[in-house]
Amino acid sequence: MSRPPILSVRNLRTSFFAQRGEVQAVRGVSFDVAPGEILGIVGESGSGKSITCMSILRLLKSTGRIVDGQAIFDGQDLMELDENAMADLRGNDIGMIFQDPMTSLNPTLSVGEQVVETIIRHRRISRAEARKRAIELFELVRIPSAAQRLKSFPHEFSGGMRQRVMIAMALSCDPKLLIADEPTTALDVTIQRQILLLLKQLQNRLGMAVILITHDLGVIAEVTDRIVVMYGGMVMEQGSVTELFAHPRHPYTQGLLRSVPDLRDGEHTRLTPIAGTPPDMIQPPPGCPFAPRCVHAMKQCDIAIPPLYPMAEASDQTARCWLHHAQAPRVAGVNAPTAEVA
Numbered sequence: 001m002s003r004p005p006i007l008s009v010r011n012l013r014t015s016f017f018a019q020r021g022e023v024q025a026v027r028g029v030s031f032d033v034a035p036g037e038i039l040g041i042v043g044e045s046g047s048g049k050s051i052t053c054m055s056i057l058r059l060l061k062s063t064g065r066i067v068d069g070q071a072i073f074d075g076q077d078l079m080e081l082d083e084n085a086m087a088d089l090r091g092n093d094i095g096m097i098f099q100d101p102m103t104s105l106n107p108t109l110s111v112g113e114q115v116v117e118t119i120i121r122h123r124r125i126s127r128a129e130a131r132k133r134a135i136e137l138f139e140l141v142r143i144p145s146a147a148q149r150l151k152s153f154p155h156e157f158s159g160g161m162r163q164r165v166m167i168a169m170a171l172s173c174d175p176k177l178l179i180a181d182e183p184t185t186a187l188d189v190t191i192q193r194q195i196l197l198l199l200k201q202l203q204n205r206l207g208m209a210v211i212l213i214t215h216d217l218g219v220i221a222e223v224t225d226r227i228v229v230m231y232g233g234m235v236m237e238q239g240s241v242t243e244l245f246a247h248p249r250h251p252y253t254q255g256l257l258r259s260v261p262d263l264r265d266g267e268h269t270r271l272t273p274i275a276g277t278p279p280d281m282i283q284p285p286p287g288c289p290f291a292p293r294c295v296h297a298m299k300q301c302d303i304a305i306p307p308l309y310p311m312a313e314a315s316d317q318t319a320r321c322w323l324h325h326a327q328a329p330r331v332a333g334v335n336a337p338t339a340e341v342a
């Protein structure tokens with residue numbers, strides 16, 4: 001990564017202090033986001049994707065607490081900011097989109113009023129100027145008949161159109177970073193693709209960075225530049241989309257790739273889900289959290305958590321798997337070319 005990152009997360013640890021014990025939701029997560037890039041964070045449900053982003057935004061609910069770590073955004077550590085500064089930053093420099101627009105939109109107000117209010121809250125401009133900006137934003141996210149649609153109520157929009165409204169709101173203050181948490185999960189496959197491609201076009205045009213969280217590795221193949229794969233509250237593998245799809249180096253990533261539909265295929269291919277269930281985060285295993293489900297697990301995997309091994313000099317790919325240790329056995333497709341072992 002040549003340019004300094006817009007966001008640099010280092011050793012982030014977040015836990016929930018529940019009655020039954022400490023839920024270690026995020027266990028030492030580090031990654032960078034370059035200005036203007038789309039980073040995908042993928043992993044099965046419960047792997048810690050949302051809590052990582054909620055921690056960065058300092059929006060943890062209930063008993064959640066950031067235990068350790070830094071999130072340097074545009075030169076300042078978000079963990080050090082006071083609540084007012086953080087509230088200013090959210091919605092201004094960092095935009096957010098969540099899964100279900102219906103829970104974020106007020107059903108009793110027209111979408112136009114809600115977009116205008118958002119703009120006025122963050123910018124000192126008149127209502128008339130804010131309305132003009134709202135129309136521009138609706139045009140930007142390709143809501144047809146933008147001026148008229150401002151008068152509509154949320155229930156008068158389809159799911160895809162409501163998500164476009166949320167994107168317009170998130171973009172209203174020209175954020176440098178947009179965090180989108182499962183923005184298309186509730187939508188059907190064709191609309192998902194349209195919204196993701198729209199996000200990519202907007203990112204290209206506006207030059208902002210995007211973090212796109214999804215449990216579906218297939219949907220992000222077309223739109224992201226790099227991918228972080230999470231499991232058991234940790235980064236298991238990360239690298240460019242091209243590298244990760246061509247040569248996944250972690251058995252978990254390989255399992256994910258086999259278990260998610262690939263939108264590029266048009267028709268869904270046959271899927272093989274990963275057998276087993278994710279770890280209990282109250283008492284996570286002392287070794288690799290994926291070991292109990294891993295077909296290649298060795299004794300060492302149950303003993304200690306592997307480091308993130310760099311894959312090659314020229315590449316940015318790293319994988320947290322003991323099979324990349326110099327003395328590990330060679331396994332086709334993980335740490336050795338298929339032909340070499342077969």
Ligand SMILES: Nc1ncnc2c1ncn2[C@@H]1O[C@H](COP(=O)(O)OP(=O)(O)OP(=O)(O)O)[C@@H](O)[C@H]1O
Nearest residue numbers: 016023025044045046047048049050051062215281
């Ligand atoms: N309020 C809470 N109290 C206790 N534990 C929680 C709470 N919220 C989340 N967790 C736990 O934190 C861990 C990470 O959850 P997180 O929502 O980040 O997963 P995720 O990868 O985003 O999954 P999904 O795709 O389902 O949203 C899970 O083990 C979850 O049970």
